[in-house]
Amino acid sequence: MLRTDLHDGWTVRATGGPVPAGIAGQALPAIVPGTVHTDLLAAGLIPDPYLGTNETALAWFHRTSWRYDTTVSAAPAAPGERVDLVFDGLDTVATIELDGVEIGRTANMHRGYRFDVRELLHDGPMPLTVHFASALEYAEQVERQVGSRPRPYPHPFNAVRKMACSFGWDWGPDLQTAGIWKGVRLERWHTARLAAVRPLATRDRLTVHVEVERASGVPLTVEVTVGDRTAHLDLAGDRGVVEIDVPGAPLWWPAGYGDQPLVPVTVRLLADGETLDEHHSRVGFRDVRLDESPDEHGTRFTLSVNGQQIFVLGLNWIPEDHLLTRITRERLEAAVDRAVAANTNLLRVWGGGIWESGDFYDVCDERGVLVWQDFPLACAAYAEEEPLRSEILAEARENITRLTPHPSLILWNGGNENIWGHEDWQWKEQLDGATWGARYYYEDFPALLAELDPTRPYHPGSPSSPGFDPADVHPNDDRHGTRHEWEAWNREDYTFHDEFVPRFCSEFGWQAPPAWSTLVATIEPGDLRKDAAAFLLHQKAEDGNGKLDRGLAHHMPVPEDFAAWHWATQLNQARATAYAIGHLRSHAPRTMGSILWQLNDCWPVTSWAVVDGAGRLKPAWYALRAAYAPRVLTFQKRGDRTVLAAINDSDQPWRGSVRLRRVCFDGTGLAAGGIDVDVPARSVVLFDLDPELLAVAQPDREVLVADLGGQRATHLFAEDFDLAYDPAAVRAHAVRTEGGYSITVTAASFARDVAVLADRVAPDAVADSMLVDLLPGETHTFTVTTTATVGGEEFTAPEVLRSANSLALPAKVG
Known part of the structure; x- marks a missing residue:
């Protein structure tokens, strides 16, 4: 097999649509893989779509067509030789011509x-052209053909197989890309090639399924090597299976449960001793199970690896950049590492994005991050007729095959909120009996997985209640399957999580703006207002700012000053994150999964992400890290009682004596006690509290504190707007250290949620901790890393050294 990349010498130009005069007719250098947006950005012909209101100014892309051109020089095919033109990814509606002949x-x-192009090859250069039509106009055409299907946004994203969030989402821009977004090459081969290789590893066995494409009928041999073991198979037809027992194989474990050994696998296709083709991958030996058995609460939803039940500490994942071709392995590593640093053990690849690159799954394999994989169908009804049906099934087959080696992949999921939407979002009236995707979720995907990957469990949709007719048991029923909790954010408050005990919560979250440095790099200083057009363009949620304000109003006054409002909303997101996760984890093993919406952003935006579009950590990331820690103390509600939950998700017992104190904000001791705890590994124990600890006399100025082994939980008896905080509760000093600064904070009165918003001083500055509660006399040191040289006093300025205390008072300009 001879592979020749065709990534050089491309140009791109517009061929139709409302193209601005300065761009129409120009042939520009094109980067392949790439997209038109990135090429025009590189040429300086369009502004950065992520800044200001530029997204709106670039809406002309939606109905524009493009042409990519290069020349190919390739010798004519030799007798018996095949030559294929291979595109790994075209975005999206494309016509390909070679030497003036349409080939696909x-x-x-x-x-x-x-595409088989052997008959077209000749000596001398040949033009290769890829025409891209408007994906939006194609989707509108398909919609006219198969009938309109319900969806949450104006564009018919459910009528074309393009990244759904290309067309805008409640956290993403409406930038409809086009281009040769993955590799393109010529492949020359003879006799036969490996058409598909599926290595399926379980705990002590490797099963490799091989499919070949033949150019002749000569005998073939498949050789499979895994580690130090090799097996051969004589292949008479075009399919075969090689099984290799690997007793004592090193087990692959999720992060927090063990190591992640990866074993190389090589598959060679031979004829008369000649290697015709090779396939290389890595596998991890492990077993995966999903327990959906009935119990006294309903039906379980518990994932196990190697027989060990896993409480999923998860995050939802969206594409790391809306302009997909800018995503590098290094960016993926950094993003996944941020998840790992927050004690995450699973990422859910959400169904409105893409099938992620091999780099993404490799990174997850190496770090022990489990992957929940949605099929890319989200929040809409999908026609089961052509031309969509065959495309959906073809992409599913290709990507199932591609992803089977990866041990991190633990669960297949039919789609996002589609089953729920069919039941609750008035779809049935709109559909009037038309197809909506049920066949994909209940028949096609299970059948494909039974054929291609029977080693992993399948879930028909998130949320859903498998085994029940949706007409009888609601897809979002907290007693069965998976649940999405969005009433808290949309209509209630984060304390609304107490109303339900889901078996597994695969979506929930709370919004906040991005980090300050990300915000000021995105919009002009004059637009740092909640009602500014540029700020609102980067707030895509319906009534998003209204929900932020109402969410604040449950707990604290809504600041009028924008900088104070920015901090208050970020703090409220952090509290909402910790509150929901504490609730879910405290109910284990009834609840066995928490997947927060979401880890990342694809551009600078106000959203539910804990890491913003520039890769900066929001306060909620620190709250997540603490809430997902292996050992956690948290005060929880059980009916009308307040209890202390000790959560131990480590593999060793947690023993010690909890120190409990109810103190006045000025440090006066009011009540004290202790609890001896012995929490077994991977378990949760609830402890009732001495009534004296809860017998509060002045709810506006008392706090209950629990401490054990470096873990602290605090419980307040009133909301912030009623608390008698000292607004000058802390003093601080900063000193220069190697690699940054050290900021030491000392409390004279109870200080809640103390934070150093370091990026306000230098855009690259990152604090090691945040949201620290301090009792009078206590000290905490924040370590800030930065390459900047600044005055240390800048880190103690009021707009940088923040806490909850001042937010309960009339806002001050910061």
Whole structure:
């Protein structure tokens, strides 16, 4: 097999649509892989779509067509030789011509395409052209053909196989890309090639399924090597299976449960001793199970690896950049490492994005981060007729095959909120009997997985209650399957989580703006207002700012000053995150999963992400890290009682004596006690409290504190707007250290949620901790890393050294 990349010498130009005069007719250098947006950005012909109101100014892209051109020089095919032109990804509606001859049309960015071009090759250069039509106009055409289907946004994203959030989402821009977004090459081969290789590893066995494409009928041999073991198979037809027992194989474990050994696998296709083709991958030996058995609460939803039940500490994952071709392995490593640093053990690849690159799954394999994989269908009804049906099934087959080696992949999921939408979002009236996707979720995907990957469990949709007719048991029933909790954010308050005890919560979250440095790099100083057009363009949620304000009003006054409001909303997101996760974890093993919406952003935006579009950590990330820690103390409600939950998700017992104190904000001791705890590994124990600890006399100025082994929980008896905080509760000093600064904070009165918003001083500055509660006389040192040289006093300025205390008072300009 000879592979020749065709990534050089491309140009791109507009061929139709409302193209601005300065761009129409120009042939520009094109980067392949790439997209038109990135090429025009590089040429300085469009402004950065992520800044200000530029997204709106670039809406003309939606109905524009493009042409990519290069020349190919390739010798004519030798007798018996095949030559294929291979595109790993075309975004999205494309017509391909070689030497003036149309060789194919595509309408799916989620799969690759292969064209036999041996009859077209000749000596001398040949033009290769890829025409891209407007994906929006194609979707509108398909919608007219198959009928309109319900969806939450104006564009018919459910009528074309393109990244759904390309068309805008409640956290993402409406930038509809086009281009050769993955690799393109010529492949020359003879006799036969490996068409598909599926290595399926369980705890002590490797099963490799091989499919070949033949150019002749000569006998073939498949050789499989895993570690130090090799097996051979004589292949008479075009399919075969090689099984290799690997007794004592090193087990692959999720993060927090063990190591992640990866074993190389090589598959060679041979004829008369000649290697015709090779396939290389890595596998991890482990077993995966999903327990959905009935119990006294309903039905379980518990994932196990190697027989060990896993409480999922998860995050939802969206594409790391809306302009996908800018995502590098290094960016993926940094993003996944931020999840790991927050004690996360699972990422859910959400169904409105893409099938992620091999780099993403490799990184997760190496770090022990489990992957929940949605099929890319989200928040809409999907037609089961052509031309969509065959494309959805083809992309599913290709990507199931591609992803089977990865041990991190633990669960397949049919789609996002589609089953729920069919039941609750007035779809049935709109559909009037039309297809909506049920066949995909209940028949097609299970059948494909039974054929291609029977080693992993399948879930028909998130949320859903498998085994029950949705008409009888609601898809979002907290007693069964998976639940999404969005009433808290949309209509109630984060304390609304107490109303339900889901078996597994696969979506919930709370919004906040991005970090200050990200915000000021995105919009002009004059737009740092909640009602500014540029700020609102980067707040995509329906009534998002209204929900932020109402969420604040449950707990504290809504600041009028924008900088104070920015901090208050970030703090409220952090509290909402910790509150919901504490609730979920405290109910284990009834509840066995928490997947927060969401880890990351694809551009600078106010959203539910804990890491913003520039990769900066929001306060909620620190709250998440603490809430997902292996050992956690948290005060929880059980009916009308307040109890202390000791959560031990480590593999060793947690023993010690909890120190309990009810103190006045000025440090006066009011009541004290202790609890001896012995919490077994991977378990939760609830402790009732001495009534004296809860017998508060002055709810506006008392706090209950629990301490054990470096873990602290605090419980307040009133909301912030009623608390008698001392607004000058802390003093601080900063000193220069190697690699940054050290900021030491000492409390003279109870100080809640103390934080150093370091990026306000220098854009690259990061604090090691945040949201620290201090009793009078206590000290905490924040370590800030930065390359900047600044005055240390800048880190103690009021707009940088923040806490909850001042937010309960009339806001001050910060």
